[in-house]
Amino acid sequence: SVGAAAGAATRSSLTIATRYATRRRQFEGVPGQEKRLIEHRAHRxxxxxxxxxxxxLALLQNQIIERIHEQEKLIAAGEWDVANPSDEQTWKQREMESRAAAVKVAATRHATDTIQECREACGGAGYMAENLLTVHKADSDVFTTFEGDNTVLIQMVGKELITAYARGLSDLDPMGIVRLGVENVGDVLRRRTAVPMAVQSLVDAVTDREETDIFEAGYQVKLFEDREANLLRSLARRLRGAKKMEVEDAVKAVDAAQDHLIACGWARIDAMLLEAMVEAELKLDEGSVGKRVFEQVRTLFALSVIDEHSGWYQEQNILSGVRTKAxxxxxxxxxxxxxxWADVLVDAFAVPRALVDVPMLADAGVGEVSRD
Ligand SMILES: Cc1cc2nc3c(=O)[nH]c(=O)nc-3n(C[C@H](O)[C@H](O)[C@H](O)COP(=O)(O)OP(=O)(O)OC[C@H]3O[C@@H](n4cnc5c(N)ncnc54)[C@H](O)[C@@H]3O)c2cc1C
Known part of the structure; x- marks a missing residue:
């Protein structure tokens, strides 16, 4: 798929740029000792x-492949009739399509941004065709457009979210509606967006947004869910009247909320990405080095997204300025x-050598060619 191709091109580019950063030396720190690029914090x-x-992204993609495999098994066993699916199966299918669209959008946007950054992070050498970054850039550039333009697809993700929310409400029996008084949008969402149980129990353990350790997985997922639920609730409020309007007015109302719908789609994508990471982390051996490093990778992903949206979190009084500074x-x-760990992290992408053994990593100008 385009999403997988984008992921592969991105991981190759990151492998090249990271290896370059751990070898290439520029500017002295201590007089007489040039620092490697990775020793500059801005570069890290x-x-x-x-x-x-x-x-x-790789973990979310794997999760989707696993789910499709499970679905195929049910179809083969005659428990899922594609021509005549049950209501629940129809909704599961739509949720899966929305996930696939989300991965395509997220992976191709990430590729366009990251491959450019990798090219620049390798300076002039990064611009040489023999070092492959410009090749990855040229190949992946159109990925944001074909097999569904990203701006159009992300609206599908947002639309699926709001439809699932509406269905979640209509599914509730009278007792459920009474309970909704004490529940929130997040509860309806969770019933409809397949959040893994193990991840959800971590979230449920969080009680205080201003005090909980920002390194805690459950707290991070909660902040992502808050963004998704909050945006969805206000979007639902804006669109509530559209169903009863004349078509022209309804079209105007939907158009006026288009940026909001897109923001909802991105909030869903980010939540799915973090949930996939936390789910994978729960399978690692407690106390292992792998788990300790992965916890940091997951936290770095979570905090970079929260930092990107820090203004929104403050506007909504979800996080204080002190907290976003932290x-x-x-x-x-x-x-x-x-x-x-930078080299180890990209080695684990296991990109074939033919795609990443580029001349600039062996040139004398790099200063250090041995990887031992
Ligand atoms: C190299 C290449 C190969 C292709 N191969 C195939 C193929 O094999 N089979 C096939 O069927 N198609 C193929 N396509 C077509 C591809 O799927 C379309 O280019 C793509 O879906 C975008 O449609 P468009 O070009 O008409 O752009 P437009 O729809 O005109 O989009 C132009 C811009 O307007 C924005 N826009 C459009 N609609 C909306 C909206 N509702 N809300 C907000 N913004 C909007 C888009 O985000 C985009 O930025 C290929 C395209 C390329 C470039």
């Missing part, structure tokens, strides 16, 4: 949050502690 901040998002400080700490 350019590469490592993007490495973290690539992990999230998020930025934690990102700096994380890229410092992950810096020494």
């Amino acid at each position: 901040l350019r590469l490592l949050p993007r490495v973290a998002r690539s992990y999230a 998020v930025r400080a934690a990102m700096n700490d994380l890229v410092d502690s992950l810096g020494p």
Whole structure:
């Protein structure tokens, strides 16, 4: 798929740029000792949050493939009739299509942004065709447009979310509606958007948004869910009257809320990415080095998204300015502690050597060619 091709081109580019950063030396720190690029914090901040998002995308893509496989098994066993699906199966199918659209949008947007950053992060050498970054850029550029333009597809993700929400409400029996008084949009969403149980129980344990440790997985998922539920609730309010309007007025009302619908779609995508990371992390051995490093990668992804939306979190009184400053400080700490792992993190992408053994990594100008 286009999403998978975008992911592969991005991981290849990040592998090249990160290896270059751990070899190429520029500017002295201590007099007489030139620093490697990765030893400059600005450089770590350019590469490592993007490495973290690539992990999230790869995990979400794997999760979707697993679910499609499960669905195929049910179809083969005669338990899922494609020509005559049950109501629940129809909704599951739509949720899956929305997930696939979300991955396409997220992976191709990430590719366009990241491959350009990788090209720049390798300076002039990055512009040489033999070092492949410009080739990946040229190949992946159109991915945001074909097989469904991203701006159109993201609206499909948002629309599916609001439809699922409306259905969640219409599904409720009278007792459920009474309970909705004490529940919130998030509860309806969770019933409809397939949040894994293990992830949800981490979220449910969070009680205080201003006090909980920002490194906690459940807290991070909660902040992502808050963004999704909050945007969805206000979008639903804006569109509530449209159903009863004349067509022309309804079209105007929907158009006026288009940016809001797109913001909802992105909030859903980010939540799915973080949930996929947390789900994968729960399978790692407690106390293992792998888990300790992965926790930092997951936190770096989560905090980079929260930082990107810090203005929104403050506008909505979900996080204080003190808290969003702490998020930025934690990102700096994380890229410092992950810096020494940079090579390992991209080695784990396991990109074939033929795609990443480029001349600039072996040139004398790089200063250090051995990877041992
Ligand atoms: C290299 C290449 C190969 C292709 N191969 C195939 C193929 O094999 N089979 C096939 O069927 N098609 C193919 N396509 C077509 C591709 O699917 C379309 O180009 C794509 O869906 C975008 O449609 P469009 O070009 O008409 O752009 P337009 O729909 O005209 O979009 C132009 C701009 O307007 C924006 N826009 C459009 N509608 C909306 C909206 N409702 N709300 C907000 N913004 C909007 C878009 O975001 C975009 O930025 C290919 C395209 C390319 C470039």
